[in-house]
Amino acid sequence: MNFKLKDIVPQLITVLAVVLVFGFFTYNAQINMENRGIDFGYGFLSQESSFDVQFSLIEYDGSHSYFRAYLVGLLNTILVSVIGIIIATILGVIVGIARLSPNYLINKFAAFYVEFFRNIPLLLQIFFWYFAALRALPLPQDAEAMFGVFFLTIKGLYVPAFIWQNFNIFFYSIIAAIIAIIVIRAHAKKVQENQGKQIPVFLISIGLIFILPLLSFLIGGVRLSFEVPVLKQLATTSFIYEGGVSLPPELIALTLSLSLYTATFIAECVRAGIQGVGKGQKEAAASIGLTPNQVLKLVIMPQALRIIIPPTTNQYLNLTKNSSLAAAIAYPDLVLVFAGTALMQTGKAIEIVSITMFTYLTLSISISILMNWYNKKIAIQEK
C-alpha cells in the first residue's frame, strides 16, 4: 500500500467542500421552511389539483390529482419532442444532402436556410411563429378548407379524426408485417452469405407492409371512417369547429420552430458525416462494380452513419430540452403545468423543481442510452 498524503488530501478537501456546501444548503432550507411553515414531502402529488389544462392527451380535469397533472405535462412534452424529432430529422437529412449537391442554386439555398435559422435564438423564433405568423391566419368562419378537410385557422389546425372499428386487428397486422420483414431480412442475409444470391428484400418489405394491413381491411373486418370537422356557430360572431382533431396553435408554433431550428444542426451533422467518408471509398466501391445505389447503401451510408449519429443524438437531446421553452407561449408542457401552475398553487418549490429536473434528466439519459446502444451496434467491430 502506498498511501501518499498528496493523493489523499486534495480528494478529501474536495469532498469536504462539496459536503459542506450541500450541508449548508440543507440546513438553510430546513430553517427557512420551518420559519415559513412549509413542510417537506411528496404527499401533495395525490391531492386534488383543481386547475384545468388546455390541451391534454389523457383525460384530465381539475378533480384529478397533481400526479395526473404531472403526467399530462410529461406526455405533452414527449409529444412535442417526438413530432419535432421526426420532422427535424427528415428536414435535416434533406437539407444536409442538398448542401452537398453539385447544383449551385440548391447548395446555396440550403446554406442560406442553415445560416438563417441557426443564428436566431429559438425563443425568438417561437415567439415569431406564435405571436406574429400564426396570428395572421384567418378566423374559423373565414378559413378555406385545404383538400376539403383540413382547416388552418387562428385557433389551430383542424384535421379529420380517424374512427376505427376493430383497431386491434389492424395493429396486429402491422406488427405481423414488421416481424415478417425482420425474418425475411435475416433469411436474405443468410442466403446471400451462403449462396451469393440476392433476394429483392426491399420490394418484398414494401409489399408486406401494404398487403398485410390491406388484408386486415378485407378479411379482418377493420373499418376506417373519417370525422370531418364542421363549422358551428356559438354566437353571432363566435365560431368553432366541431368534430375531428384540433391541434392548438401553441403546438404548431412550437413544433414548427423546434424542427426548423434543430434541422439546421442535423443538416450540418449529415453534411459532415457524408464528407467524412473518404473519396477513395466511393471510387473503390465503384471500381469493383457496385451500382451507384449499392455504393450509397453498402459503402457510404454505413460509414457516414458512424460519424453522423453521435452529434445527432446530442441534437435530439437538445430538442427535448428546448421543448421546455413551451412555457413561454403557454403550451401546457411539463414546465408550464407542473413547475408553473402546480408550483404556484402548492408552493412546494423544492419538491416540484427537483421532480421536474429529475424527469428531464431521465428523459435525456434514456435517449442517450438508446442512441449509445444503436451507435455501438453500427460501430466498427475491431477484432
Added chain:
Amino acid sequence: MSSINFLKPDRTNLNTFLYLGSFLFFISILDVFLNSFFRLNLTGFLPNFLSFLLPLILGFVGLYFIRIEYSGIKNLDLLNKHINTNNFNAVLSLLIIFIIIKSIPPILSWFVIDASFAGDTKDVCTGSGACWTYIKVWIRRFMYGMYPNAEQWRINLSFVALVLLGSVGYFATDKFKKYLTLYYVVIYPLIAFLFIFFFISGGPVFFDFSYGIIAAILSIIIGFFIPSKFKFYYFLIVPLALYIILKYFLFFEEYIELGKLDGLNWVETGAWGGLSLTFIISFFCLIFCFPIGMAFALGRRSEFPLIRYISVGFIEFWRGVPLITVLFMSAVMFPMFLPEDFFIDKLVRAIIAISLFEAAYVAEVIRGGLQALPRGQYEAAKSLGMGYWKMHIFVILPQALKLVIPGIANTFLALVKDTPLIFVVGLLEIVGMLNLAKTNPKWLGFAMEGYVFAAIIFWIICYAMSKYSYNLEQKYKTDR
C-alpha cells in the same frame, strides 16, 4: 443538314438548340417576372391549371435543349455544370429561381416600399408594409430596457470603454505581447466588472459579489509568485481567507457608501434591460463559464477517483436539464437554500445559473480537446520534470484549447442565443422588451416588426461571431 432529333440535343445542331432552348428558358423566366413584379399574366388565356404550370414546363424544355455536353461555349458549359446537370436538378433549379423571383416583390414592399418610417405615433402606419415608426419610437426601450433615459450615457460609455480596452491586443507591441494573456484573463475582466458594477449600476448592488471577485483575482495574481510546491494548498486556503478578510475586516459599511461614486444615481438591476442586458449577461457568463468549465474538464480527467466522480456528476447533471428549469431553480428554489438575511440580486442569480449551465458544456468541449492530444505530449512534459499544473498550463492546455476553438465558439453562440430565457426570472432583455411593448395598448398589432427587428440584430451578432471563430480557427491552425 439532316433532320433534327429534338429528343436528343447534340453538338451538330448546337445553334438551333441553343437559340431555341435559351428562348424558351427566357420566356419562362420573363413570364414569372412579369407576373410577380407587374401582376401581368401573359398566359391568362389558358386554363388556370395550365397557366400556373406553363413557366415550369417551358423552362424545363428549354433547359433540356441547352443541356449539351462540351459545347465549347464557356458560359453554357458552366451553366450546365452548375444548375442543369440532369432533369431532376433542372426542375429544382427552376423552382428555386421562381421562388426567388416570386418572393422579392412582397418582401421588398413590406420592408421598404409600403413601410412607414416617419412620424412618432401609430397613426402614420396605415400602409400594408412594416411600421418602422414603432421601432423608432421604442428603440431606447429595446436597447436599454427601463434604464432611465438621462443615465443611458453610462451604458454607452461603459461599452465604448470596454470595446476600446478589449482591442488593446491589436495595438500591443512585441514587448508587451507576452503580458497579453495575463491582461485578458485577469486584468480586463476586473476592469470590465468594475465598470459595469460602478458605472452602470452606480451602487452597491454587487458589492458582496465583488468581494469574491476581488479576492479571486488578487489571489490569482499573487499565486504566480508562489512556488509550485505549495500552489495547490495556497489556492485552497488563500482565496477564501482573502474573501473573509475583505468582507469582515477591511470594507465596513461606510466604505460601501464611498463605493457609490458621487453624483451617480443608483439604478437597480430590475430596470436594466434590452440589448445592453443581453451583452452584459453574455459577457459575464462568458468570463465565468470558461474557467469553471476548464476546472471541471481537468477534474473529469483527474487521477483522483473522487474528484473525477464529482466532476462527472456535475457535468452530466447540468447537461441533462434544460436551462429554463435551471433558471426556475435559481428563481424559486435557490433563495430557500440561503440564510434568510442573505439576499442575492436576481440578475446575479441568473448570471450564476447560466454560467454553471454553460460551464458544463464548455467542460465537455475542452475534454474533447484534452482527449485528442496524443499521449506523447503528456509523457514528454513529465519527462522534462514538469508537475501537474506546469504541464497543463505550458504544454497541454495551449494545444488542447487551440483544437477546440470551434467547439467553444459554438458554446458561446449558444450562450448568446440562450440569454432571452432570463424572462423566467423576470428580467427583460430585448425579446422580453418586445413582448412588453407588444402589449402596450397604444401600439397593438406590431408584433411582426419587433420580432423581425430583434431577429436581424441577433442574426448579425451570431453570424459575426461564427465568422470570427472561423477566422480564429484558421489563424491558429497548426499542422500536426
